[in-house]
Amino acid sequence: MNTKKEIKIDIMVDLIEYISNKIVDNCDKLSELDGKIGDSDHGENMKRGFSNVIKNKEKLKKKNTVKELFNEIGDIITFNVGGSAGPLFGRLFSDFGNSCEEHKYFTIEMLPSAMNSALNGVKDLGGAEVGDKTMVDTIAPVVDFLNEVNLSELECDIFLIKLKEEARKGLESTKLISARKGRARYLNERSIGHMDPGAYSCYLFFEAIEKYFNDNTEGV
Amino acid sequence: MNKKILNNPEKVVEEMVEGMAMANPNRLKKVEGFNILVRSKKKQEGVALISGGGSGHEPAHGGYVGSGMLDAAVAGPVFTSPNPRSVLKAIKEVKTNEGVLLIIKNYSGDVMNFKMAAQKAQDEGIKCDYVIVNDDIAINNPEDRRGIAGTIFVHKIAGAAADGGYNLEETKEVANKAINNIKSKGVALAPCYSPSSGRPSFEIGENEMEVGLGIHGEPGVEVQELKSSRKICKMITNNILEKMEYDKNSQFSLMINSLGATPLMELNVMAKDTLELLKNKGLTIYNCYVGNFMTSMEMKGASLTLFKLDEELKDLLNHPVDVSIKL
Numbered sequence: 001m002n003t004k005k006e007i008k009i010d011i012m013v014d015l016i017e018y019i020s021n022k023i024v025d026n027c028d029k030l031s032e033l034d035g036k037i038g039d040s041d042h043g044e045n046m047k048r049g050f051s052n053v054i055k056n057k058e059k060l061k062k063k064n065t066v067k068e069l070f071n072e073i074g075d076i077i078t079f080n081v082g083g084s085a086g087p088l089f090g091r092l093f094s095d096f097g098n099s100c101e102e103h104k105y106f107t108i109e110m111l112p113s114a115m116n117s118a119l120n121g122v123k124d125l126g127g128a129e130v131g132d133k134t135m136v137d138t139i140a141p142v143v144d145f146l147n148e149v150n151l152s153e154l155e156c157d158i159f160l161i162k163l164k165e166e167a168r169k170g171l172e173s174t175k176l177i178s179a180r181k182g183r184a185r186y187l188n189e190r191s192i193g194h195m196d197p198g199a200y201s202c203y204l205f206f207e208a209i210e211k212y213f214n215d216n217t218e219g220v
Numbered sequence: 221m222n223k224k225i226l227n228n229p230e231k232v233v234e235e236m237v238e239g240m241a242m243a244n245p246n247r248l249k250k251v252e253g254f255n256i257l258v259r260s261k262k263k264q265e266g267v268a269l270i271s272g273g274g275s276g277h278e279p280a281h282g283g284y285v286g287s288g289m290l291d292a293a294v295a296g297p298v299f300t301s302p303n304p305r306s307v308l309k310a311i312k313e314v315k316t317n318e319g320v321l322l323i324i325k326n327y328s329g330d331v332m333n334f335k336m337a338a339q340k341a342q343d344e345g346i347k348c349d350y351v352i353v354n355d356d357i358a359i360n361n362p363e364d365r366r367g368i369a370g371t372i373f374v375h376k377i378a379g380a381a382a383d384g385g386y387n388l389e390e391t392k393e394v395a396n397k398a399i400n401n402i403k404s405k406g407v408a409l410a411p412c413y414s415p416s417s418g419r420p421s422f423e424i425g426e427n428e429m430e431v432g433l434g435i436h437g438e439p440g441v442e443v444q445e446l447k448s449s450r451k452i453c454k455m456i457t458n459n460i461l462e463k464m465e466y467d468k469n470s471q472f473s474l475m476i477n478s479l480g481a482t483p484l485m486e487l488n489v490m491a492k493d494t495l496e497l498l499k500n501k502g503l504t505i506y507n508c509y510v511g512n513f514m515t516s517m518e519m520k521g522a523s524l525t526l527f528k529l530d531e532e533l534k535d536l537l538n539h540p541v542d543v544s545i546k547l
Binding site: 028035039043045048078079081082084086087125126181185186188 | 274296297300301304327329359364414419434437
């Protein structure tokens with residue numbers, strides 16, 4: 001695929017809106033997962049945050065750079081999701097943007113460093129590592145894949161499926177382990193057997209990205 | 221089971237905060253545009269104290285705003301920490317020249333959001349520090365221990381210290397001394413229900429109780445068969461005393477706290493059992509608080525808190541307060 005193809009701000013906002021709708025649509029599923037190992041509110045919290053992202057769509061489209069765009073999304077999420085998910089998901093988006101600096105468009109070429117920056121931000125703020133049963137478990141395999149792969153050699157549709165599969169693999173791994181971060185850690189081994197809701201939210205991002213570009217045939 | 225008296229579940233926190241302010245106009249005022257309660261008359265001198273967290277723990281924390289205790293309480297969504305912007309707003313509303321102390325319960329969300337706000341305040345040149353309450357000894361690792369009903373003692377001690385002219389550093393120090401001397405543990409018999417989804421916070425068998433619950437409706441760390449008050453109080457009190465350093469001359473304050481649905485009738489049975497048990501151990505109970513102090517909506521259950529006192533803490537605990545609930 002052409003890794004240098006420019007994806008402009010308004011397309012990025014369109015994609016973000018699509019992802020946000022995916023989160024909103026999965027509100028009940030996320031809360032149900034949270035009910036098994038947490039306090040049943042992850043879905044409502046994420047819905048509150050991402051509905052606000054959708055509401056601010058026009059404002060977001062006026063942003064000049066990818067960094068400004070993702071910093072603003074990060075702020076909306078931090079201030080509207082609440083709990084620990086607010087700052088953590090907020091940081092994910094903000095730090096994703098920080099690595100894109102002053103670019104006025106996004107390219108696939110920028111994705112590895114953006115995802116590395118996002119993952120490091122989340123780890124830094126929450127202190128979680130791989131295997132702690134958190135959102136980090138979903139993102140880390142995606143980042144590992146991005147760090148190893150030669151992007152220009154991959155077809156776009158295969159690439160997007162691979163991203164989703166790596167995220168899914170990470171998500172599934174949270175089922176097998178007991179939590180060491182977040183409220184679920186109080187359950188000790190009783191958290192085993194359940195997927196982490198934050199890790200599921202992260203997986204939904206990649207599922208949505210794949211579907212978005214499949215539905216919008218112009219693709220990357 | 222999950223019937224509630226509400227207008228709109230999405231507005232429950234806002235309407236509750238407005239209601240508390242309207243019902244206590246001489247003590248409380250809502251900050252326009254935020255779910256923050258501050259004293260109706262701003263304190264001019266002394267360290268300002270702020271607490272808060274997710275809603276659903278009423279009277280915590282708005283019920284502890286007033287003379288002798290908190291200067292502001294920040295209410296987040298149900299069981300969800302408020303965001304850093306709200307906490308920062310509260311800091312700016314109540315700050316004094318002596319500075320601001322945040323009293324945070326040890327949950328990852330609360331700690332993250334309040335610390336971010338403290339950092340932002342410091343960046344803007346406001347003197348701001350924090351303490352983290354971790355009284356729930358159901359968790360073995362002290363770093364992971366949650367803040368539950370014992371937090372009210374910290375509000376009271378820090379509030380008295382601030383009134384007594386302690387500076388920010390000294391208020392923080394005495395609050396931390398209190399935190400080290402406060403240990404709690406509880407049992408839950410029935411869950412609470414989310415106002416928005418109607419879902420129960422956990423599932424439990426007819427004859428079971430969850431030991432070591434957290435106050436966000438998250439399940440406890442162990443399920444046991446439901447026992448008598450005497451047996452429950454003995455188990456919890458012994459668990460707490462095992463984690464405390466004390467001797468025959470130690471004096472304690474005791475708190476018997478309902479999680480929301482357990483009535484005063486049962487709390488007082490627990491008070492009798494716990495006080496008799498402590499007396500038989502030869503321990504001195506300086507005073508005892510029985511009631512709804514830190515709830516989990518309509519969760520059924522109770523927690524016990526023991527607070528080991530020294531002369532300084534005793535003096536501070538005796539400092540009069542004027543808040544909207546009886547203390």
